[in-house]
Every structure is written in C-alpha cells, then in structure tokens.
Amino acid sequence: MKRILPLLCIFLLCLPAAFADDSDQGDTYDDGVFEYKRNSPGDQYMQISLMANIPLNFEGQLYTGGAAQLGYRRFLTSWMAVGGDVMVGYNPTLGSNIFNFWPLTACVMFQPTLWRFEFPISLGAGIAFETYQSRKYFPGLVVKPEIGVFYRFSDSWSFGIGSDFLWMPEWYSDSKYNYDGLFMTASISARYHF
C-alpha cells in the first residue's frame, strides 16, 4: 500500500503527455499582428541550482546540508510549463553520519512575469531514493512546491533565487517508524532558455 502513492504520482504526471497534440496544425496565415513574448508555447529551458537544505522537523538531529538540482521545463502556454527535476542532497546528522536523498520529480509550473522579472511557481511530485549508513528507502514519495524570482538577463539566460519545500515521508508497515521528513531549501539558480 505504501508504494501506491509514488506509483500513482508517476502515472498521473506522465498522463498529460498521452493527450498532448503533436499533429500538424494545418495551414496558417499571418494576420499582420505580432505580439512578442519572451516565453511562448514550445519554448524550453534547463535550470541548474545550488542550494542550502534546511531540515524543519528533526529537532536538531539533522544539520543544515546542501543540494544541487537540474531541471527542465517546456512551456505549454506563455505562462504555464511542465517538466521535471532531479536533485541530490545531503544532511549531516548529530551522530556524525550523513543522510542522502535523490528526489526525481515531475512538475507543473505557472510563471507570471513583470518587465524582466519572472516568478515561477511550481508543484512537483515524484519518487525519492534515501540512504543513511547502509540503510536504503526506495521508493519514497516526495512532494515539492517551489517558488522563485528570476531576472531575464537575455533571451537565453536568466538568473535568480528560489526556495523549495520538500515533503519526503517514510511509511512502514509498523507505523511507529512513520515520519514526515520536511525540508526547506534556499537556492541560487541559472536558467538557459532555448
């Protein structure tokens, strides 16, 4: 039962692609009106982020660690995109051990813009691989809301800061071990648009 949610997330997040229309649009014509937008349907970008990773509910048993993330987005409209992220993170523990995690998420993003500033708001979900000493937890559910603010330096590049909230619960048949792992990140990011 504990694996159902991650599996469902994978399936649901892949489902929109099944109904995406990639057929030819037929004849088009130019009505002479041109509206320039920095982000148009079909535009894509890659994002790389480095971040501090702060545990929220471990009562001092986990220390602030670090993480790195690689992301991809493809715009469906000028303000909405879908994509995914792969992250690797770690936190030192009170007893001098290391907690590692590798979340893999699919996400949908809404991005209002104001002048050269862009404000991505994402909601991602997926699976996480977690390790500690020789212990492994896989697949774990991860849900990841994310906000940020970016400055569009050029058509190809934007830079900014952001923050993720990570919910990485661990569920077991013996419920006394169940625990909600909550983390917050503070990141600096670069995005390459193409």
Next chain:
Amino acid sequence: MKINKTGKTAVLTSLLISTAVFFTGCQDVIYAKIMNEVTLDDATISGSVNSIVRYTLNSTECIFIENGNVYYKAALSSSHETWNECMSGLSSVSYDYYGKAFNGTQIIKLAADDTYLYALGITYTEDEDEGDNVAEAEYLYYYDGSTWTQVQSVTAGAATIFCTNTPNPDYRKAYLRTSSGVFLLDGSTVGSTATNSSTSACSAIYNYSDSIVYFFDEWATGCNAKESTTSSSDGNSSLTIDNTSGGTPIYYYYASGDNLYYSTDASSFSSSYDLDMTSIISMAVTSNAILLGTNGSGLYKVSNSDGIPGSSTEDFDTNADSALGSPYRILAMLCVDPSQTETGAIMYASADFSGTSSSTTGDYDDIGLWSYYPGRGNWNRE
C-alpha cells in the same frame, strides 16, 4: 480523444519505471534511526582495539584493552572516565627522526588467564628501499600485575593470542597460536600443543560440562555464563548459568560468516541460523539479546530467549545501530555481565573501518572504543 505515438511511449515508459520501482523497493528505517542518534563524546581510547579482555588485577576485576598501548579500568566502572595506562616494562612506539629509527613496541593483541595478562607486540623498522615502515619482529609478553616481561619472539604475521575470557576467573585460559599450533600459556612458560586445535584457531570457548576448552577458527564466540557460573567439575551438576535446577541453561555461541551457531555443548553445534547479513566477527551476550559485530556493517542484534537466539535480526532497544552502523567493523565486543539485559549491561565495542573517510562516510574520530552504560542509556565513544 486520440492517444498519439508520443503518448503511448510516455505511458509505456511510466509503466516500466513503475514496475521497476515496485520490484526493487526497500524500506529500511531511516528517520527513526536518525532521531535515535546522540551527541558524541570526545574519545578517550582512539585507534584500532583488537581485544577487550577480563583480568583480575590486585583482586579487582578489570577490563584491559590495547590500541598500541595497554589500558585498563575497573570492570564495574559504569561511566565514561579516564583509563589507566599499563605499560610498565614496555615503551610505546615512537619515531626518532634524527636517528631514523623506530623505538618501542606496538601492542596488537591481549589475552588473560586467571593469573597473568599476555600481550603480543610488534617492533618496526624503516625499509629505506621501499619507503615503508615494516614489522621487524613480534614478541610475546606476560604481565604479572606489576610489570611486563618478554616471553619469546614469535613468527611475525602468523601468531596471535586469545583466551576463554570467562566472567569467572577460575576458567580463564590463554593461548598462543603460531604456524606450529596452539599452545597454552602459563606466565613465562609456553606449554605443549593444545589438543583439538588447528593452526588457524583464533578463539576458544571453555565448556562447563566437561571442563575442556574448544577452539574455533572464527573470531566471534560467546557464552551466556556469568561470574558465579561454575563447571561440573566443581560440583555443579545442574549446569545452568546460576547453578540452580531449572535455571537458564548454559549456551555457547559462535559465528561463521553470517551464520550464528548455538549449543549447550561447546563440543558440538548442530543448530544455527543464517542471518543474511555481513560476516559476523564479534559478539556480546546479554540475558535478552545477543549483539553481533560485523565486518563493515556495524552492530546487529538477535533476541536471546533463555539462551536460544532469535532466527533473524531485530531492532535494538538502544541507539546501537545509529551509533555504529555501516561502514564500521566491530573488531571486539564484551558484555561485562552477561546476566544483565541489553539496556542494563555495561558493554564495550571497538570500531574501525577500511578505506577512506570520504569514500565510506566513516569518521576517523569514531575509530576506537565505544561503550554502553545503563546510567547513560546510550552507546557512545568511550
């Protein structure tokens, strides 16, 4: 609505990933173990400790360990305190930079009988051709309660010493193993070859029913006997750990690979459990649990029900596996009083790891002696 080719590919891919995820999943407890961790003390005994032995020093039961030098403290000491150095007659290893020579002896193993403590020591020299420090010679020493005395030199690399390490001093026997065989030690005298031994023996169990010592080629051996337990040759006909009829039987244990063997007769082991874990190289027996030290995965535990071990590992009642998990090798363990429970006994374990800290996540500060004290309630650096 028509599902196009890209969509079909996406659905198939997601199904494949989901199937792989479902069948490769593993759910080890992680967060709960992290919440069990404690702030680590500064270590007082650092370095690799290969032996933790009982020895009666001036009528006081003591625990002796070596990490190059020899240290001891009272067996009933139940707190993290300073250990006493025991190097009278020996000098620690040091390097004379200007003389380009190593001085002193590194103690690598201890054993004890009811009268003497024994140590195996190595002297080093510098191999200028290879740029290495190499063992020059290996010596056996004995300690009579006041000073160390050299017994003889032994074949470097092939020799080791071990002992029965029984809680009752009357049954403590110490042995030297060389490429020629296993020899009973008696102070300055090395006895004749022990019967039933092999040239690969490295541990011994005293069998209370026939008063014979049995030898094993495995490092991890144990017994649930306590200090007051006596042998049948001493008039104990019931052969229980508390010498009473109907009491808990005396059980003996040894581990080979990840198999834990147990028996009421150390001459014959017919029962065992395959624990499906890293090789077991040390153990400590308590009244309700047997703690197992592994060769690279830290500590594990099986239950102990009137001497009979559980068939599989289970969770600790302490922070043992949070403190000493992977990648640590548990070279030696000792439960001071095996009649106490897992949370009520004083226990020691020595840890190290192979490889580098960055490649294994091991911490060099963790290499050394660890302890569990009931008053402290957790495993921590000693």
